[in-house]
Amino acid sequence: MSFLTPYQRKHKVTVIGSGNWGTAIAKIVAENTASNPAIFEKDVQMWVFEEKVEVPKTSPQYNPSSPLCQGPQKLTEIINKTHENVKYLPGINLPTNLHANPSLEDSVKDSTILVFNLPHQFIIKTCEQIKGKILPYARGISCIKGVDVREDGISLFSETIGKILGIYCGALSGANIASEVAQEKWSESSIAYDPPHLDSKAPSPNRSPSSSTLDVVHFTHKDVSGQLSQVKLQALPSEYPPIDHAVLKTLFHRPYFHISVVSDVAGVSLGGALKNVVAIAAGWVEGMGWGDNAKAAVMRVGLLEMVKFGEMFFGATINTRTFTEESAGVADLITSCSGGRNFRCAKLSIERKQPIGKVEETELNGQKLQGTLTALEVNKFLKNQGVEEEYPLLTAVYRILEGTMSVEDIPSYIER
């Protein structure tokens, strides 16, 4: 991508988080900043929660005579010297312009684009820590899958981030298994980004940042529970290339990672949550040996309930085609129902005649299944809204998990 009008400043990009998905996304971003020097500063900061780790003997980076391999070392030092995240993304070479930074505040300093890629329980704490220490006109992209469903409402992680920091934040989600993306196996993803109008007007490079009346807008948002919140949003100075769909595509798109940029943040985020519930049902059906027809039926009904959920609770702010046509929708659903962990544990629970919680304990190394938790939260929310019966598949999954319905009842319960 080339810009005919040169801008005085370039975007500095920071990735906040360095698990397997955080590191895989940081790799992509750093590859793209290096190849688009007109738009981005080459160096990308990646905030790493500092811990001491040993370089595993199986790692290509292991060298018994190296000081790095004499007992536990700081993870940031290992990453910066070996260009490999030996703990969370072993075996993958990272670009040399990607810098691991143990200081959260230092890593976000002067960055115009903040990419969030953390487990969701750390979002609020992390944002509180950098509040007021970032550029007031920075923009965010949340790569955190799913939404936060509570009994009285649903909030998008991107909005939680945006509200705390006083910035606009979009979302990235798709049919992406981190290890496959890191190995540069081809996949697709969706970015949703729809800031208020002050960013969407093509700014003139010669316009002074203070000469426009559009430099600050009050961005009002009404969430599902009806709560209003307002963010005072500051315009990006015109010295920078505008942060629009084209720039985001340039930052995230790779020959092996195809990006489509859309405007539907709620749809892109919601798909990533609800598909895990559907994947549990698909795993049960496969475990029962009911065949491909039945599995496809469960996936189809699940997709319909995702569409209906979006229409009912997000109304006109959602585009139902996000579910049926985007990577964050139907493709992510297909991948999750093919071999994701919710699918696998549900299938095993039938084959072993064990509760899914038991399978979770023995198979997931202490990690938790997202789908069972989401099924519970979504059910509480639907009950509270008085529409539990209108979502027979989501409700069936909840009831089977609770033990008040059996897998054999699914076909008759979801019959239309």
Added chain:
Amino acid sequence: MSFLTPYQRKHKVTVIGSGNWGTAIAKIVAENTASNPAIFEKDVQMWVFEEKVEVPKTSPQYNPSSPLCQGPQKLTEIINKTHENVKYLPGINLPTNLHANPSLEDSVKDSTILVFNLPHQFIIKTCEQIKGKILPYARGISCIKGVDVREDGISLFSETIGKILGIYCGALSGANIASEVAQEKWSESSIAYDPPHLDSKAPSPNRSPSSSTLDVVHFTHKDVSGQLSQVKLQALPSEYPPIDHAVLKTLFHRPYFHISVVSDVAGVSLGGALKNVVAIAAGWVEGMGWGDNAKAAVMRVGLLEMVKFGEMFFGATINTRTFTEESAGVADLITSCSGGRNFRCAKLSIERKQPIGKVEETELNGQKLQGTLTALEVNKFLKNQGVEEEYPLLTAVYRILEGTMSVEDIPSYIER
């Protein structure tokens, strides 16, 4: 389903065709006529192309002392005596009210509902044979998968049947593997039925069939190539229950076979053709070991091209939600990309480094792959319309089959 107003006459149903899918559908239909005596005559005729077969020694019907097992016998006699189609659907008990009939003309006599379930090369010949010998106000349902794509246009098999016979014909299609349906494994299917208005008005049981001006309409149809055709359609006499969505659901829906009745005949039919081309691409991707993300990406792009194809060539007569929400659309696509024969042969062709035609020869026992043929026909049609480049996945499959592109080129070629 119950009717408060009793009608003087009941519907007689005939299934034309007795392969594995024809027999499975005939089983369903006969089960439903038996349990809905207010609407249907109990006995269902199934036309069987007569041939002499031996009852296999492995069949539960085999009894060395029975006259039926002394050498080759007529298939219709075996079916009517043993209630099993030992040749095309072995091991499945058929309802005793299903009657195999070797005479095509006799089987359709006096029937108001004709269910077509034949290989498509026999449609025209079979229809020509019964033309003028059926009730003029009969209605048809075509269970024949796919559409007839030619360089200059696309015709629906249901329309071909309707035009030859001068009747209205709808379509049934879904994620249905005949053997699984026959075993009563749960699945779903879609029926599309949208006759001109003379059938949609609820008729009065007391109205004489000749007292209405709506008894005959000229049903004009314009196909994709712009050709107009007109069918003189005769109204169903009011002695019969109207043939509407509710009656069709009663005839085809079972606890193990869930039916949704819609109006979009073109969408339901088109999905069944194009998904085979997508399944070939999915098989290649799986054969390459590119992982679930990549396979989901190909399926997503395929689904989008199905939607686009429908919108471009059928315009307002198609409902794009048929592709993304119906069993005949997204669910059939998922099933076909999970283990259908097009998928399997394409996967094997990569693993064995053989052309797909060679795999087809060794794996399919002389049967032909539908997907390769459809890919070729669809490409000719798209070229003729000047829009080949707008369908990169369909075009890539064609070019790879022709040897002018390689599977490795798919990601970059379909990049958006």
